[in-house]
Amino acid sequence: MxxxxxxxxxxxxxxxxxxxxxxxxxxxxxxxxxxxxxxxxxxxxxxxxxxxxxxxxxxxxxxxLTPPEVAQHNEAQEGACPGPTEKLLLRLPDGAMTETVLIPATNRITACLSTQTGCALQCKFCATGTLGAGRNLTPGEMVGQVNALNDMLAASGREQKVTNIVFMGMGEPLLNTPNVLDAVETLSTRGYDSAISQRKITISTVGVIPEIAKLATSGMKTKLAVSLHSAFQEKREALMPLAARNYPLNELQPVLAHYAKKTGEPVTLVYMLLEGVNDTMDDARQLIRFASGFFCKINLIDYNSIVNINFTTVSSETRDRFRDRLLEAGLQVTLRKSYGTSIHAACGQLAAKGMEHSHKS
Ligand code: SF4
Known part of the structure; x- marks a missing residue:
């Protein structure tokens, strides 16, 4: 055959x-x-x-041998970021579009990679969700995003290369686990000019329980981030209906606890503050209850406004009050005010526009 x-x-x-x-x-x-x-x-x-x-x-x-082709290159200077955040819209050999983002910081350059060309989970705050289901990206199409970003850095005379990876772009990585893990293996193979340690690679998920359980015993040294956004089941279902119903909080928490115990690594709980939705002291208390039982840290992020999606960023006072309540409870909290903050939510905007164009033409 x-x-x-x-x-x-x-x-x-x-x-x-x-x-x-x-x-x-x-x-x-x-x-x-x-x-x-x-x-x-x-x-x-x-x-x-x-x-x-x-x-x-x-x-x-x-x-x-068909590397993704750069269809569009966007830049935005955000906050105190030492350089611009750059987003590439990439055309794949079958004509499908995907996105990748470069997020510079003082001591690292992070690539935010996509793992699918759309997303079946359709979270309410997410541009990729508006595209609906897409296809899985292959390992080469994921590594190709890093190559495209390193090519872009080299073409503009910058000597740095991508140093960190987050699988947090378009799509749910743990609905494409085998390809994501093959991409991680290639990206972290020693001896390459662009090799990245697995400890500098984060896989972000909405909480695909069976795959998290497998990751815990995979031997991979990657980090895990889980998009929580509410520790109340009902609210979470309103924000991310399919993910929250399929992977309910009361089942997710023990799996995360098992993961943290097995790997000895904290799970990052990503919590995007949305005004009037998940930003009250009651929400903070529920988050404390959810997070107190296992080794984790909280990453509070701002909502990145997306045209046609009706959520509002919280005020800095609300955000600080929420953070202080978590800190008082002894949780480890990081606050991301700007650059690349809501990349997961914002990802898919260019591809969505690209699709609109191709539908119109
Ligand atoms: S937030 Fe992630 S899981 Fe939800 S629709 Fe967007 S890409 Fe899919």
């Missing part, structure tokens, strides 16, 4: 090594090819000049 032609960037080093063994090439050859793909970020097989012409031709017959 013939195999479908695969994009070579979808293969982890281990998978490529097996494929090379099938054609009697040594393991170091796979490493050499991966270096071309992920250190030198080549776009064609011909550029792999340390390989024989015959092998390059063989690779071109066996695999495709």
């Amino acid at each position: 013939t195999r479908p032609i695969q994009n070579i960037t979808d293969l982890t080093l281990q998978q490529l090594t097996l494929r090379m063994a099938e054609i009697k090439e040594p393991a170091w050859r796979a490493k050499q090819i991966h270096q071309w793909l992920f250190s030198h970020r080549v776009h064609t097989f011909e550029e792999m000049t340390t390989l024989s012409k015959a092998l390059r031709e063989r690779l071109a017959e066996t695999f495709t």
Whole structure:
């Protein structure tokens, strides 16, 4: 049976090594090819000049090599951010669109990666949710986002590379777990120019319980962030109906506690403050009850206004009062006032616009 032609960037080093063994090439050859793909970020097989012409031709017959194409590049200077937040709208080989975001900070450059081209979960505050279900991105399409951002940095003369990853863009990562984990493996493979430690990679989820349980025993050293947004089941259902109903809080909490115990790492609970929705002292007390039973930290974020979605950012007084109540209860809290704060919610805006254009044209 013939195999479908695969994009070579979808293969982890281990998978490529097996494929090379099938054609009697040594393991170091796979490493050499991966270096071309992920250190030198080549776009064609011909550029792999340390390989024989015959092998390059063989690779071109066996695999495709189709990096995502940059369809749009947006920049915004936000808050005290040392450089602009930059968002790329990327066109994939089948014409589907996805987004990736570069968030600079003083001591790191974070890439926010998408894992799907839309999202079936349709949370009420999210631009990607308005697109509805999309397809899963392949591992190569996720790593391709990092390559595109590193290409963009290099093209503008900046010497830095992406240092941290958050899977927090379009889509729910844990509805595409195998591909996300393969992408993590490639991104964290040692020896590449762009290699990133798994400890600097965060997987963000709405709380897909069975997948969190699997992650706890996967041996991955990645960090876990869970979008909570309310510790009241009913309110959470109003904000994120499908996610909250499928993964209810009373089942989610023990799984998070198990994850934290098993990995020895805190779970980050992401809580987006929305005026008049989840910002009262009653909400804070309920969050304290939810978070007190296990090793976690709270990341309070501002809502990033999205056209056509009716939520309002809380005032700084409300936000500080809410944070102080959590701190009094002994919780660890970080407050993100600006840059890249509500990327998860804001992600999908460009792709949504891109879709509108393609529907109109
Ligand atoms: S917030 Fe995340 S899970 Fe919810 S619709 Fe948006 S992308 Fe999907």
